[in-house]
Amino acid sequence: MVNINIDKYSIEVPEGTTIMDAAKKCHISIPKLCYMEGLNEIGACRVCVVEIEGRERLVTSCNNVVEEGMVIYTNSPKVREARKVNVELILSQHDSNCATCVRSRNCLLQTISNDLGIIDLPYKKKLSKEKWTEGFPLVRDYEKCIKCMRCIQVCDKIQDLHIWDVAGTGSRTDVDVSGNIRIEESNCSLCGQCITHCPTGALRERDDIDQVMQALADPEKTVLVQIAPAVRTSWGEYFGLKREQATVKRLAAALRRVGFDYIFDTSFTADLTIMEEGSEFIKRLKNKENEKFPIFTSCCPGWIRFVKSQHPDMVKQLSTAKSPQQMFGAIAKTYYAKLLNIDPSKIFSVSIMPCVAKKYEAEVPAVNSAGSGRDVDVVLTTREVERLIRSENIQVEHLPEEELDTPFGIASGAAVIFGATGGVMEAALRSAYYLVTGKNPDPDAFKDVRGMDGWKESVFNIDGIEIKVAIASGLGNARKLIEAIRSGEVEYDFVEIMACPGGCAGGGGQPICEGQELACERSEVLYGLDKLNEIRFSHENPSIIKCYEDYLGEPLSEKSHELLHTDKSE
Ligand code: HC1
Ligand code: SF4
Numbered sequence: 001m002v003n004i005n006i007d008k009y010s011i012e013v014p015e016g017t018t019i020m021d022a023a024k025k026c027h028i029s030i031p032k033l034c035y036m037e038g039l040n041e042i043g044a045c046r047v048c049v050v051e052i053e054g055r056e057r058l059v060t061s062c063n064n065v066v067e068e069g070m071v072i073y074t075n076s077p078k079v080r081e082a083r084k085v086n087v088e089l090i091l092s093q094h095d096s097n098c099a100t101c102v103r104s105r106n107c108l109l110q111t112i113s114n115d116l117g118i119i120d121l122p123y124k125k126k127l128s129k130e131k132w133t134e135g136f137p138l139v140r141d142y143e144k145c146i147k148c149m150r151c152i153q154v155c156d157k158i159q160d161l162h163i164w165d166v167a168g169t170g171s172r173t174d175v176d177v178s179g180n181i182r183i184e185e186s187n188c189s190l191c192g193q194c195i196t197h198c199p200t201g202a203l204r205e206r207d208d209i210d211q212v213m214q215a216l217a218d219p220e221k222t223v224l225v226q227i228a229p230a231v232r233t234s235w236g237e238y239f240g241l242k243r244e245q246a247t248v249k250r251l252a253a254a255l256r257r258v259g260f261d262y263i264f265d266t267s268f269t270a271d272l273t274i275m276e277e278g279s280e281f282i283k284r285l286k287n288k289e290n291e292k293f294p295i296f297t298s299c300c301p302g303w304i305r306f307v308k309s310q311h312p313d314m315v316k317q318l319s320t321a322k323s324p325q326q327m328f329g330a331i332a333k334t335y336y337a338k339l340l341n342i343d344p345s346k347i348f349s350v351s352i353m354p355c356v357a358k359k360y361e362a363e364v365p366a367v368n369s370a371g372s373g374r375d376v377d378v379v380l381t382t383r384e385v386e387r388l389i390r391s392e393n394i395q396v397e398h399l400p401e402e403e404l405d406t407p408f409g410i411a412s413g414a415a416v417i418f419g420a421t422g423g424v425m426e427a428a429l430r431s432a433y434y435l436v437t438g439k440n441p442d443p444d445a446f447k448d449v450r451g452m453d454g455w456k457e458s459v460f461n462i463d464g465i466e467i468k469v470a471i472a473s474g475l476g477n478a479r480k481l482i483e484a485i486r487s488g489e490v491e492y493d494f495v496e497i498m499a500c501p502g503g504c505a506g507g508g509g510q511p512i513c514e515g516q517e518l519a520c521e522r523s524e525v526l527y528g529l530d531k532l533n534e535i536r537f538s539h540e541n542p543s544i545i546k547c548y549e550d551y552l553g554e555p556l557s558e559k560s561h562e563l564l565h566t567d568k569s570e
Contacts, residue, residue, distance in 0.1 A: 004070040019050055019061035023074055030074050031083065031112055033090070033199055034148035035062045036515075039157055045148055046086045047112060051076045058082050084116045092123035094200070095143035102387070103201035106238070108514055109146060110200075136184050137206050137359035138192065144202035145175055151194035151203060158501060160476035161306075163188045187309040189475060191302040191499040192356035192381075192508015205356045205509060208378045209388050215348040215377070216259040222340065223348045224262040225255055226328045226408070229270060230354040230419030230504035231382050232529075233522035237511040238386045239396050243525055249401035252409075254389050256402060263404050266351065267411030269327040270418045270427070272547070273299060274538035276564050277321040278431045279555035281494055285465070292317055294470070294485065294492040297424050298568060299323035301361035302499025302508075306475050308568075311482055320565040324418065325351050325358055326367045328408070329375025330563040335551045336408070337372075344372035351379050354419070354507030357499065366566050381509030407543040413443070413530030414538050420523035421473035421503035422449035422456060425496040429460060429469070431538045437463045443536035450527065452502055452520050455481055457492070468492045474501040 001012045006019075009026040018041075023030050033045035043060030050061045053071035058079060066072075073079060091113065098104050152164040152175060163186050167176040177183050195203045215221045227248060236246020252263040277297065284291045298304060298318040307314055322330070329349050337344040351358065361367065362376040369375065380388065389396065403409065414430050417423035426446045433441040448458045449469065454477035457470040470492045472481045478497045484490045500507045502519020505526065510518075535541055552559050 002066050002068050002070075004066045004068075004072060006072045007074055013066060015065075017066050019059070019064055019066055019070075019072060020048060022066050023050075023061065023072070028074055030061050031115065032062060033087075033108060033112060033146070034150060036150055036153065036197065040148070040150050040153040042149065045090065045146070047083055049079060049082055049086070050074045051079050080116070084118060087113055087116055088118060088121065088123055090146045091118070091121055094146055095141070096121065096124075097143075101144065101201040102204050102207065102383070103512075106512055106514075107201060108199035135206070137190055137356050138183060138188065138195070139204050139206055140183070141202050141204075142174065144200045146200055146202070147173055147175055148199060149175065150197045150199065151175060154193050154197045158474055158476055159189070159191060159193055159499075160479050161187060161189060164194065187305075189302040189305045189309075189499050190357035190360050190508075191475065193500060194508075195356065196508055196510065196512050199514070205381050205384065206359060207384060208359070208380060209384055209391075211378045212350055212380065212388065215350075218348075220346055221348045222261050222342060222346055223259070223350065224264060224332060224336075225260045225350040225352060226264045226266045226269075226325070226332075227251060227255075227404075228266045228325070228351065228353045228355070228358075228419065228504065229416050229423075229526060230507055230510070230522065231352050231385070232416075233419065233505055233525040234354065234510050234518070235382055235385060236396070237513060237518075241397060245397070247401055249403065250396065250399055252404050253399040253402040254394050254396050255385075257394050257399070258388060258392050260350070264328070264332075264408035265404055265411045266324045266328055266353075267415035267418065268408040268541070268543060269324040269331065270415035270424075271412050271538035271541045271544045272327050272331070272564065273321055273324045273424075274414065274427050274431050275544060275548075275555045276327075276560060277319045278428050278435055278538075280319055280321060281428065282432060282435050283556065285467075285493065294495045295319055297428075297494075297496045299418070299424060300498045300500075300504075301357035302355070302475070303478065303497045304568060305357065305360070306478065306499060310479070314482070315568050318568045320567065322367055322564055322566050323358075323361060324415075325353065325361065325379070326375060326566075327564050329362070329368075330370045331408070331547070333370035333372050333375055334563060335547060338551075339407075344370060347372070349375065349377050351376050352382065352385050353379055353509055354382050354504045355379075355500075355509045356381060358509070369563055369566070382507075382511055383509060386511065407546065410535075410541060410543045412535040412538050412541045413533030414536060415541070416529045416533065417526050419504045420450070420526050421452065421498055421505075421519075422471045422496065423503065423526065424498075425449050425469055425471050425494065427538060428494070429462075429467075430536070432467075433462050434537065434539055436465065440537060443530075452523075454501065457490070467494060469494045469496075471496045473498040473503050473506075475499050
């Protein structure tokens with residue numbers, strides 16, 4: 001143990017403790033900008049500097065460890081002055097257009113600048129670089145980048161994709177796409193994890209709110225919106241709502257006031273995905289000698305982009321089922337247009353997703369099969385929806401809860417857990433059991449696949465058939481799992497992969513809560529909702545049963561193939 005003194009507190013801490021962690025033990029919070037625990041402890045921003053008695057130079061507290069007898073000052077005049085100059089230097093490379101920035105009020109650089117009382121920019125120089133990649137779902141603004149390297153570290157260490165790198169030297173140092181190519185040409189999965197870990201507005205999603213506003217203002221359009229499972233766990237975070245207040249029904253009330261005509265649930269088509277994907281899996285399992293295993297789930301477009309670029313020979317092992325988002329789009333512009341008796345071209349279909357890659361997915365030509373333009377016209381992230389609601393001055397905390405619309409507002413608990421890692425697998429197994437045996441299992445029979453581990457596996461026996469399953473979330477884990485399959489180290493029948501750590505609950509389009517990884521807490525909300533739902537099985541959703549009776553026939557029918565399946569290699 002080591003005895004030290006921090007800001008006049010004497011404390012004993014284990015050897016090897018960083019000064020930042022030692023201060024935390026005394027409830028002293030040292031400001032930091034580039035730091036991410038375990039990932040980015042490089043002292044690049046020099047905001048976390050502290051003074052040590054007897055030493056001339058200040059030291060960074062995130063990557064210097066305590067020594068016996070050290071006397072540390074975390075907020076002395078010398079520290080405050082240095083911190084201020086360091087942030088002013090960072091701001092000299094930053095555009096400081098806070099009023100027009102998507103991260104305004106949720107920006108660590110803005111908070112620290114304010115806290116340090118910076119009201120002038122003595123080192124400001126003219127920036128010349130152009131804004132970048134308008135049109136691509138992921139937008140980067142060089143003038144807001146502060147070279148903290150967080151995006152590089154998340155992409156390297158968690159996602160193992162290495163899209164970002166340092167370019168140039170000295171005052172020309174920038175963060176840019178590795179290999180000096182444009183982002184559109186890179187293997188970016190669009191998982192959006194670089195966005196949620198950026199401390200400023202240098203990385204963000206393409207903003208598509210205007211297109212929705214235009215459709216809402218068009219009297220010719222019927223505007224419908226689908227809400228993804230994981231959005232109900234997080235949308236209230238910016239508004240300061242407690243999780244019990246921020247329900248999907250309160251979000252429905254807010255969206256109605258924004259002007260949407262029909263509010264539906266993506267979980268409805270998550271049930272449909274289970275019907276199709278589950279039936280496809282059983283069919284392929286019965287034909288095992290002619291099929292290549294494992295079969296992979298296909299609802300995460302970040303994962304699809306990853307497999308296409310990193311393991312193209314495995315694309316044919318993906319389930320052909322479209323994602324719930326795209327199934328919803330196809331059903332909305334066919335079956336629902338028929339129910340409403342309106343021309344599909346008059347339907348404008350919006351989705352709210354915790355995801356940036358879903359913007360790309362909706363643009364892929366092969367997934368658009370309803371025959372009237374795009375099946376999903378616009379995808380908004382959870383963050384965009386929060387901005388949309390704020391722009392309408394809606395006081396969400398005073399809204400009542402309101403029901404979603406029928407028939408696509410009805411979903412099973414199995415569908416709702418899609419938003420957590422392992423949820424798609426659990427939902428599929430519940431219905432696969434029914435498809436094989438004709439009986440329902442205990443709805444919690446497959447709960448072994450829950451939890452935040454990045455790579456999970458289990459074996460289940462359904463009526464004498466042994467099914468080996470695995471689940472990975474985070475692309476670094478996905479890469480390890482695939483390499484183990486290739487080397488023959490492991491063997492599975494069915495594998496769920498989600499690009500974002502923790503699944504969509506931790507999605508790249510979710511609210512940004514500095515320094516917190518909330519996938520676990522948000523997933524608990526989903527498992528709670530599943531438990532409370534009267535319908536725990538996708539095959540028991542009455543709207544799904546009716547949709548097959550009235551329109552699709554049966555799972556894997558010709559109509560289903562036309563609307564709900566796609567060749568992933570396109
Ligand atoms: Fe997801 Fe899915 S679970 S992919 O994370 O299969 O985005 O929530 O909507 O499509 O249902 C995302 C979430 C979402 C789809 C479903
Ligand atoms: Fe999108 Fe979910 Fe996949 Fe992340 S895990 S890329 S949020 S679909």
